[in-house]
Amino acid sequence: MENKKEHLNPEGLFKSPAFSQVVTTQGNGKTIYIGGQNAVNKDLEIIGKGDLSKQVKQIMLNLNIALKSCGANFSDLVKLNIHLLQGQDARKGFEAAQKFLATVSHPPIVTVLFVAGLGHPDYLAEIDAIAFVSVK
Numbered sequence: 001m002e003n004k005k006e007h008l009n010p011e012g013l014f015k016s017p018a019f020s021q022v023v024t025t026q027g028n029g030k031t032i033y034i035g036g037q038n039a040v041n042k043d044l045e046i047i048g049k050g051d052l053s054k055q056v057k058q059i060m061l062n063l064n065i066a067l068k069s070c071g072a073n074f075s076d077l078v079k080l081n082i083h084l085l086q087g088q089d090a091r092k093g094f095e096a097a098q099k100f101l102a103t104v105s106h107p108p109i110v111t112v113l114f115v116a117g118l119g120h121p122d123y124l125a126e127i128d129a130i131a132f133v134s135v136k
Helices: 052-069 090-101
Strands: 004-008 022-026 029-037 077-085 109-115 125-134
Touching: 022 029, 022 077, 029 052, 029 077, 052 090, 052 125, 077 090
Parallel strands: 077 109
Antiparallel strands: 004 022, 029 125, 077 125
8 A cells, every 4th residue: 555645735724834634644654753852852851941042942852853853844744733831922833833833834733732730840932743754
């Protein structure tokens, strides 16, 4: 069976350049699940304390490392779950993430949630992801 990933924006649903409404995968591909990433670098330093844009930039850098470790990249993303601390301006996080996703021809599906708290009081955001790549 041929590996296939299809991004859909069905008629009757909002069409956005920033996210897809539906993604399907089939074939002998590999599904990658990336646990919630925070603005922590490899030395366990929290990057961008109090600054959502800087934290999302670090989170996206972490996602990129995780994706590359599996032979994937941002174009292989199927789903992003974005958790923002209540009171944050989602537009700032979106702008920071778009710098990484701007070259993706078919954006992933996205869920954004505002939460009362995250795993550390200095965290403003957390993002987990699902990606799909063809197995050769």
